[in-house]
Amino acid sequence: MTELLRINDLDVEFPTRHGVVKAARGVSLTVAPGEVLGLVGESGAGKSTIGNAIINLLERPGRVASGEIVFQGEDLRTYDEDRMRKVRGARIGMIFQDPQTSLNPLLTIGQQLVETIQKATTHRGQAATAHAVELLEAVGITEARARLNAYPHQFSGGMRQRVVIALALAGDPDLVIADEPTTALDVSIQAQILDLLKRLCRERALGVIIVTHDIGVIANIADRVAVMFRGEVVETGKVAQVLGAPRHTYTKSLIAAVPRADRRLERFTSVDYIEGSGASGAKIDVRSHWLGKGRRGDPNIRDVIELKDLNLEFVLQRAIRKKNRKVVRAVDNVSLTVQRGEVLGLVGESGSGKSTVARLIAGLYNPDSGLIRIEGTDVVSQPRSAGARKARRLVQMIFQDPYSSLNARMRVRDIVAEPIRFYRTTESEAETRRIVGDLLEHVGLGAAAATRYPHEFSGGQRQRISIARALASRPEILICDEPTSALDVSVQATILNLLKDLQEELGLTMLFITHDLPVIRQMADRIAVMRNGAICEVAPTDRLFAAPEHEYSRHLLDLMPRMDLLDPDAA
Amino acid sequence: MLLFILKRLAQSFLVMAVVSAISFSLFNFVGDPVNNMVGQDATREQRVEIREKLGLNDPILTQYARFVGNALQGDFGLSYRIRRPVDDLIMERLPATIELVFVSAIIALVFGIGLGVYTGIKRNSWISRAVLSISLVGVSLPTFIIGISLIYLFAVILRWLPSSGRGGTVDLGWWTTSLLTVDGWRSILLPAITLSLFQMTLILRLVRAEMLEVMRTDYIKFARARGLSDRSIHFVHALRNTLVPVITVIGLNIGALIAFSVITETVFQWPGTGLMFIQAVNFVDVPIMAAYLVFVALLFVFINLIVDILYFVVDPRIRLGG
Numbered sequence: 082m083t084e085l086l087r088i089n090d091l092d093v094e095f096p097t098r099h100g101v102v103k104a105a106r107g108v109s110l111t112v113a114p115g116e117v118l119g120l121v122g123e124s125g126a127g128k129s130t131i132g133n134a135i136i137n138l139l140e141r142p143g144r145v146a147s148g149e150i151v152f153q154g155e156d157l158r159t160y161d162e163d164r165m166r167k168v169r170g171a172r173i174g175m176i177f178q179d180p181q182t183s184l185n186p187l188l189t190i191g192q193q194l195v196e197t198i199q200k201a202t203t204h205r206g207q208a209a210t211a212h213a214v215e216l217l218e219a220v221g222i223t224e225a226r227a228r229l230n231a232y233p234h235q236f237s238g239g240m241r242q243r244v245v246i247a248l249a250l251a252g253d254p255d256l257v258i259a260d261e262p263t264t265a266l267d268v269s270i271q272a273q274i275l276d277l278l279k280r281l282c283r284e285r286a287l288g289v290i291i292v293t294h295d296i297g298v299i300a301n302i303a304d305r306v307a308v309m310f311r312g313e314v315v316e317t318g319k320v321a322q323v324l325g326a327p328r329h330t331y332t333k334s335l336i337a338a339v340p341r342a343d344r345r346l347e348r349f350t351s352v353d354y355i356e357g358s359g360a361s362g363a364k365i366d367v368r369s370h371w372l373g374k375g376r377r378g379d380p381n382i383r384d385v386i387e388l389k390d391l392n393l394e395f396v397l398q399r400a401i402r403k404k405n406r407k408v409v410r411a412v413d414n415v416s417l418t419v420q421r422g423e424v425l426g427l428v429g430e431s432g433s434g435k436s437t438v439a440r441l442i443a444g445l446y447n448p449d450s451g452l453i454r455i456e457g458t459d460v461v462s463q464p465r466s467a468g469a470r471k472a473r474r475l476v477q478m479i480f481q482d483p484y485s486s487l488n489a490r491m492r493v494r495d496i497v498a499e500p501i502r503f504y505r506t507t508e509s510e511a512e513t514r515r516i517v518g519d520l521l522e523h524v525g526l527g528a529a530a531a532t533r534y535p536h537e538f539s540g541g542q543r544q545r546i547s548i549a550r551a552l553a554s555r556p557e558i559l560i561c562d563e564p565t566s567a568l569d570v571s572v573q574a575t576i577l578n579l580l581k582d583l584q585e586e587l588g589l590t591m592l593f594i595t596h597d598l599p600v601i602r603q604m605a606d607r608i609a610v611m612r613n614g615a616i617c618e619v620a621p622t623d624r625l626f627a628a629p630e631h632e633y634s635r636h637l638l639d640l641m642p643r644m645d646l647l648d649p650d651a652a
Numbered sequence: 653m654l655l656f657i658l659k660r661l662a663q664s665f666l667v668m669a670v671v672s673a674i675s676f677s678l679f680n681f682v683g684d685p686v687n688n689m690v691g692q693d694a695t696r697e698q699r700v701e702i703r704e705k706l707g708l709n710d711p712i713l714t715q716y717a718r719f720v721g722n723a724l725q726g727d728f729g730l731s732y733r734i735r736r737p738v739d740d741l742i743m744e745r746l747p748a749t750i751e752l753v754f755v756s757a758i759i760a761l762v763f764g765i766g767l768g769v770y771t772g773i774k775r776n777s778w779i780s781r782a783v784l785s786i787s788l789v790g791v792s793l794p795t796f797i798i799g800i801s802l803i804y805l806f807a808v809i810l811r812w813l814p815s816s817g818r819g820g821t822v823d824l825g826w827w828t829t830s831l832l833t834v835d836g837w838r839s840i841l842l843p844a845i846t847l848s849l850f851q852m853t854l855i856l857r858l859v860r861a862e863m864l865e866v867m868r869t870d871y872i873k874f875a876r877a878r879g880l881s882d883r884s885i886h887f888v889h890a891l892r893n894t895l896v897p898v899i900t901v902i903g904l905n906i907g908a909l910i911a912f913s914v915i916t917e918t919v920f921q922w923p924g925t926g927l928m929f930i931q932a933v934n935f936v937d938v939p940i941m942a943a944y945l946v947f948v949a950l951l952f953v954f955i956n957l958i959v960d961i962l963y964f965v966v967d968p969r970i971r972l973g974g
Contacts, residue, residue: 136877138873138876138877168879169877169879170878174877177870177874177877179870182870182871183871183874185875185893187893187966187968189968196880196884196888197879200878200879200880200881201878232969248878249878252878252879
């Protein structure tokens, strides 16, 4: 049998109050044993819907309207709930995005594994436990027998995803559907997990459907790829062919929008195919505008941010006896300077302390020891002094999560106007409103957005609101903490272009924090690499990418998904 | 864990110190204790003598220290009205109240959690809707109305159950129980149901809300995708995760059961501490009021300590650290 799964002309509908929304239209796919099919698309494209439809776990009120889902020669749509339950786990395994939330926090991983094994196979009691140990070893967890008694929170993110994979394999399925299995993980962990999935796929002749928004993941692991756009599969084919020589306009622009690590471009390529993703709105002339005036930077000071021997420890566990205490050195002797008008990239994996450094500069944490100077003013020794306050005002932050960083109960106008009102930098309320309107126009939202609430906007639009809010206090320094990692590639491109433009127009100094090397290559003038709270290497961007000095920088660069496939010449 | 319990114990001591100070202040602020003890025709000399004998002329801190010292030995003085040691009176009445609270807590837990899980899973069935509508009655009607209605229905019209008292009790020497005789059970049923109704509703709605929340989580979705049975998903995976917040509320509410038992005991003439407290208030019997206050606070503190320890048992994230 060469065909494990065949989907024919599948339609999935979500009836809503405003009529029926079609999440998938006429989708046809096939998967063979031992093959990895990549299902790629941006959020809302309907790619997760396909996975859920196959195992009949669509969120209510979604339903399959028409089409066939033929698995091992039988149409799963004719199965009732009881038969379907025997398919799930035993014949089709599922892996979800976030390993933090996929495991029951109150049960040991052994309990969860054994339960699943007993449900899906004939193993019982001791045999089930032995099988659980085998599975954990197969997914690369050492000391598996001892680890059975551990709870999910005692594992790191990557280890947890391994446990999730072991659970998905517990019933020895023939098909595994992995829904964004590495999105929540660091690059180095991502590489390990993808290797693991690929190995398991080959060893066990599994069919694998990998759902992702990340072209890099597809390039790394998939044999064939299906590109989804607005519920339809617009293109299918071998990975090399689709990525190297895309035929459909959407695929072309999607691939063009992927930030490139191998060369530096003036601007990020945006996805033109999607209407409304480009910025609209009247730009203002920043030099003559309120925004350009009254900024307090002293041109004589070259080092706008100066960090010296900065240290910060977090207490993980308190105890009376010192040896029982657990602390983590979040920031370990960090010294760094950022010069006026420069974009400094801060790169590292999660837990490397890069966000903590940003928060220290913004004054959200106080260091245990060390010195922070902003515009030449010491902000640590006398954090409440007028000088320190003034310096702090010049620093603004843009956060990663566009959903939780805006107050849902405030109108956009009040969100953006808050810093203006707080610092009383305008003459009148009318002027404030005019400036808020200008700012919203400038970031590409349009002044009409002012009277609306954050929930009416998409992730990318919310990030524009955050940017307008940061600009409203007329900052010198903008700290961007992973500003686009929650966004689709096409939206990411427009936001990064906007930040780049603003930086140039206003001569802003920028600290740009990310785990995404291709993005930082395009954004930063210099890059600092962080690991375990310490800085490994600071180098100009081109030199770091061409000749990394520190071993860890080389390691990070090696882990970047290979993009050779994207070059038509190479393919 | 040990550190945590020690910390909680220290906090408990602080709470008890404050409560005992408040109870003690009752003696001085709720009328003149001497007036309450002697008749109208007592002479001035007699009053002075009693004041001296009771130590009421000592500095206030000395009096407080004496109150706490005695209380620690279980001595709360003599009831003004009955002229017997308060601690004896409380010990006599305590079994009745504890049994009532115990039985109604069981009713509230069993039905509250059971129906909460049911209505959380089958949230659109007509049974769930009916349970939720009826449960509204439980929250919105005051206890005494429910009590009187139950008496009217089961004791007056149907004549199935007695309307008041504890019925047949068995004396175990240190404890008189009504749970060993059929008559006792018949008597405890109505007051226990009355007392539990409010708590049952609260637990039901809380468990239901938590259940709805948990059923939406990724690990439940993942459990379904592994083909686990509904029973395992609902009772092994979901229910345990709803319990952490539920335990908090239940802990606080067992305390509330004791407090609410004042009304229920009055309605059903249940010879427990609540009824005794109401009678003490009527007669301004300060020693009983003060002792009752300390005693209820002690129970609250004790229950909360147990709840905190239960967290450790239920949630490994607290037990084993992050």
